[in-house]
Amino acid sequence: MTARRAAPAVLLRAGDTGAAVRGLQARLRQIGWWEGDVTGSYGSRTTSAVAGFQGRRGLSATGTFDVQTRARLVAMTRLPTADELANVRPRPVPKPAAAARWDVDARCLTGRAVCVSKGTNTLTWVVDGIPQYSMDVRFGSDELPTREGVFAISWKKKDVISTIYHTPMPYSMFFSGGQAVHYSSNFARLGYAGASHGCVNVRSWAGITRLYAETRVGDRVVVHW
Missing domain, CATH: 2.40.440.10 (L,D-transpeptidase catalytic domain-like)
Incomplete structure (x- = not known):
């Protein structure tokens, strides 16, 4: 008899909504796995993005967000800011007024x-x-x-x-x-x-x-x- 390894505990799946889903989408966006605004709704786009992320890292591409996937994602990203979670577009960083047209080191x-x-x-x-x-x-x-x-x-x-x-x-x-x-x-x-x-x-x-x-x-x- 061969013992089966238990599947990782699922944290989020299709149909879920809320702040946790927004956080997941914002982290995926940081590393190029999510396009556009975060929505807070775990639909087909989120399932596809999670499955793609999982597949590229040798995880089972289920499209559900489990503890194993979370560990890999958290290791590669940072905690999303309030602006990221609210889809607030950042203002361009102004250049110093005294900066010359060309900022060239000697x-x-x-x-x-x-x-x-x-x-x-x-x-x-x-x-x-x-x-x-x-x-x-x-x-x-x-x-x-x-x-x-x-x-x-x-x-x-x-x-x-x-x-x-x-x-x-x-x-x-x-x-x-x-x-x-x-x-x-x-x-x-x-x-x-x-x-x-x-x-x-x-x-x-x-x-x-x-x-x-x-x-x-x-x-x-x-x-x-």
Whole structure:
């Protein structure tokens, strides 16, 4: 006789409503498994999102939210804010009035450099000391910060799925271990309400594809304040 392992206890399922469902949907939205507003209603969209999340992590893709799925989701996300739960769109972060049009560190002024400013949330592509263009970026959270310093693009790939967080990282330019400059649909959708897992997120598709085409392995990456 072979003993059957008990199925994980179910916390939420199709037909449920309320604050717990909103929290689930908000966490799924943080990692790209939920599009649009949270609703607080566990319908077919929630079932599909949960099943997809489960399947990508080797869990049984039941579409019901059980204790095992909760543990994996909580480990990959943060507690949703009141604004996230209420679908309040964040206001753009204003740039300091004194900031110049180009926020370029002195270390970016020779050769080819991707110059990334945490102070003004901008990335500027600089060639031989001349800024070419700039775009908005966001960074990691306090728990998973984007590293600062002088690096170089070590490798590039257009189609990347994070092996740790299992989220898309299109047009990745890796500069420090698993940290890369890449496009983020989550940033494009939510703006500064969220954060990356340490990467430099770009929300402009046109901007990231242009930058990817123009950069080379070995180009400098400077992350500064």
